[in-house]
Amino acid sequence: MYAYDEIDRTLVNERVSEFRDQVKRRLSGELTEDEFKILRLQNGVYLQLHAYMFRVAIPYGTLATNQLRALAHVARKYDRGYGHFTTRQNIQFNWIKLAELPDALADLAKVGIHAMQTSGNNMRNVTSDQWAGVAPGEIEDPRIWSELIRQHTTLHPEFSFLPRKFKIAITASDHDRAAIKIHDIGLRLIKNEKGETGFEVLVGGGLGRTPFIAKTIKHFVHGRDILSYIEAILRVYNQYGRRDNIYKARIKILVHELGIEKFSREVEDEWQHIRNPSLQIDDEVIEDIRSRFTYPAYEKLPHMPDELRQAAADPDFEAWRKNSVAPHKVQGYSIVTISLKPTGGPPGDATAEQMDALADLVDKYSFGEIRVGHEQNLALPHVAKRDLPALWKALDKLGLATPNVNLITDIIACPGLDYCSLANARSIPIAQELTRRFANHELANLIGRLHINISGCINACGHHHVGHIGILGVEKNGEEVYQITIGGRADENAALGTLIGPGVKFDEVADVVEDIVEAYLALRERPEELFMDTVRRLGVEPFKERVYATR
Amino acid sequence: MTSPLEQKKIKIAGPSVVTANRTWDGIVVYRTAAKSWSADLSEAAIVRNSDEAKALLAESVADDVGAIGPYIAPVQVGADGKVQPGNLREQIRRSGVTIGQPAQV
Numbered sequence A: 001m002y003a004y005d006e007i008d009r010t011l012v013n014e015r016v017s018e019f020r021d022q023v024k025r026r027l028s029g030e031l032t033e034d035e036f037k038i039l040r041l042q043n044g045v046y047l048q049l050h051a052y053m054f055r056v057a058i059p060y061g062t063l064a065t066n067q068l069r070a071l072a073h074v075a076r077k078y079d080r081g082y083g084h085f086t087t088r089q090n091i092q093f094n095w096i097k098l099a100e101l102p103d104a105l106a107d108l109a110k111v112g113i114h115a116m117q118t119s120g121n122n123m124r125n126v127t128s129d130q131w132a133g134v135a136p137g138e139i140e141d142p143r144i145w146s147e148l149i150r151q152h153t154t155l156h157p158e159f160s161f162l163p164r165k166f167k168i169a170i171t172a173s174d175h176d177r178a179a180i181k182i183h184d185i186g187l188r189l190i191k192n193e194k195g196e197t198g199f200e201v202l203v204g205g206g207l208g209r210t211p212f213i214a215k216t217i218k219h220f221v222h223g224r225d226i227l228s229y230i231e232a233i234l235r236v237y238n239q240y241g242r243r244d245n246i247y248k249a250r251i252k253i254l255v256h257e258l259g260i261e262k263f264s265r266e267v268e269d270e271w272q273h274i275r276n277p278s279l280q281i282d283d284e285v286i287e288d289i290r291s292r293f294t295y296p297a298y299e300k301l302p303h304m305p306d307e308l309r310q311a312a313a314d315p316d317f318e319a320w321r322k323n324s325v326a327p328h329k330v331q332g333y334s335i336v337t338i339s340l341k342p343t344g345g346p347p348g349d350a351t352a353e354q355m356d357a358l359a360d361l362v363d364k365y366s367f368g369e370i371r372v373g374h375e376q377n378l379a380l381p382h383v384a385k386r387d388l389p390a391l392w393k394a395l396d397k398l399g400l401a402t403p404n405v406n407l408i409t410d411i412i413a414c415p416g417l418d419y420c421s422l423a424n425a426r427s428i429p430i431a432q433e434l435t436r437r438f439a440n441h442e443l444a445n446l447i448g449r450l451h452i453n454i455s456g457c458i459n460a461c462g463h464h465h466v467g468h469i470g471i472l473g474v475e476k477n478g479e480e481v482y483q484i485t486i487g488g489r490a491d492e493n494a495a496l497g498t499l500i501g502p503g504v505k506f507d508e509v510a511d512v513v514e515d516i517v518e519a520y521l522a523l524r525e526r527p528e529e530l531f532m533d534t535v536r537r538l539g540v541e542p543f544k545e546r547v548y549a550t551r
Numbered sequence B: 001m002t003s004p005l006e007q008k009k010i011k012i013a014g015p016s017v018v019t020a021n022r023t024w025d026g027i028v029v030y031r032t033a034a035k036s037w038s039a040d041l042s043e044a045a046i047v048r049n050s051d052e053a054k055a056l057l058a059e060s061v062a063d064d065v066g067a068i069g070p071y072i073a074p075v076q077v078g079a080d081g082k083v084q085p086g087n088l089r090e091q092i093r094r095s096g097v098t099i100g101q102p103a104q105v
Helices: A006-028 A033-041 A065-078 A098-109 A143-153 A223-240 A251-258 A260-274 A283-292 A306-311 A315-324 A352-365 A385-397 A428-437 A441-447 A506-523 A531-538 A541-548 B050-062 B088-095
Strands: A045-047 A052-056 A062-064 A082-085 A091-096 A168-171 A185-191 A197-203 A215-222 A325-327 A333-338 A349-351 A369-372 A378-384 A452-455 A469-476 A479-486 B016-022 B028-031 B067-077 B083-085
Touching (some): A006 A033, A006 A098, A033 A045, A052 A098, A062 A065, A065 A082, A065 A098, A065 A352, A065 A369, A082 A352, A143 A223, A143 A283, A185 A223, A197 A223, A215 A223, A223 A251, A223 A260, A251 A260, A306 A315, A306 A385, A315 A333, A315 A441, A333 A385, A349 A352, A352 A369, A352 A378, A352 A385, A428 A452, A428 A506, A441 A506, A469 A506, A506 A531, A506 A541, A531 A541, B028 B050, B067 B088, B083 B088
Parallel strands (some): A168 A185
Antiparallel strands (some): A045 A052, A052 A091, A062 A369, A082 A349, A185 A197, A369 A378, A469 A479, B016 B028, B016 B067, B067 B083
């Protein structure tokens, strides 16, 4: 966990007071909506179909249990008893009243939570690997650098009025769980030949109506220079980024239009200009941040405790363990992913009761720390293997032990037309139907790793472009129509999916996915050949033929 | 459903209302003939041509404290005079989400 200091606490509390005054002036009519809108957006407050939506920041997806309980409290007291975890490791509340928002923010501020920069044209929450600090083989905890960037960019005037929103993600493992290649800046933590920490810097990734995979513009930037290098990128973006057309304002468009070589040169020139000692990070600063991340006092535990050996006889436990439990860097411990994708449930939602009960389990089994992943699941980063059977039983009672992590029902979906004012079509009911169609765990396991991502409009909050199967809802002649893509992925081999043909109606989407899956099962050469391997080997044509042969 | 946030020209093809979200709590409201806001669609003022729509929208926009983001939305008026939302988006705004909310699952 990261321990905030007095500066952080003061900043958060002052922001609550400031926003309370702004809300008061808005409700009295002193501020018009036009004047107020930018202020509310800077505090994570959107207007959606039914109500205001309140997006709360969870920096790099790390939460302490008192913070999780505070989120449960907000869900219960100010909302309708649940929250929605997002693809950027935040949480959203869908039914908040503007008049009560300052109180909700004040309650969150007591545990160091805020909503700054969760919306608006500024630097958003820096995201990272939800397994940060515990993943085997990781170079070092990427949250140290996420926190450094968070501190530097929070309320930074130069980054508060950018042409558009700006997102940074950091990974420190070979396998990218932070989806860095679909971010404005992706940072991959590496070591150079001298063993010094630095970053491969990627720029210009993003989805939305014009999707791009980020490109590398610098193979190694020393850690001490990363702030100045990011600043150089942002200065080039600030100078050349388009402000006249919202659809062309993201940095990905600038990188595409200038070309990566020219963009890189511009950044390099700017960097040489501003690269001076004032923006160089002292080792003490890094060490200070590092020292504020505390890690549990791990015990020396056996690799295979008796409790785990005995529980292996239970097929239900084993089904959960195989999909939800991952190796930990410390022997005797595991990382546990908690699926927020129950059969028939909205992806990413958790009730206040689940959050409270989970907080108790996290205190008992994970040293009081929990993580949010961009797949809209949660993770317990420090679970002793001997505790896995007891944890599983407790999670099952809460409806949080669905054994589908990384399987076809582990679906990413945006809120869609059920909540979102930008959406053209519903996403959640599609996800719900798919989780029912593939609820049979043996079938889901037979299919193996397969990610379905669903967006309710071209803004792509459900990351449909990078789903192994991507589903995009659009509107055509007043009806919901869904376009299907195949072959996208968001990991270190990130790629955009290929559209397989004309859109299909709402009622047909689950049938189409079933057809694609049946085609895959028939086409794969062996059970170990994953869906994406088959797509890579054969392309989309066989799937297209199967889907449209009878339509 | 094309988002009305992109609504630039006022051109209506049938009976319509002006809808918005109430400022203090964000709930869906409709402009009434009494120059007020109501959460009940049946109390909404119905407009049937572009000039009426423009006038009702202008009056709604002027009430910036009462509600935010007003726009014109289609409705269907039955033979019995009953008013129904004219598309899925507006149906969802009036009746709520089409999914079970987690506490109810």
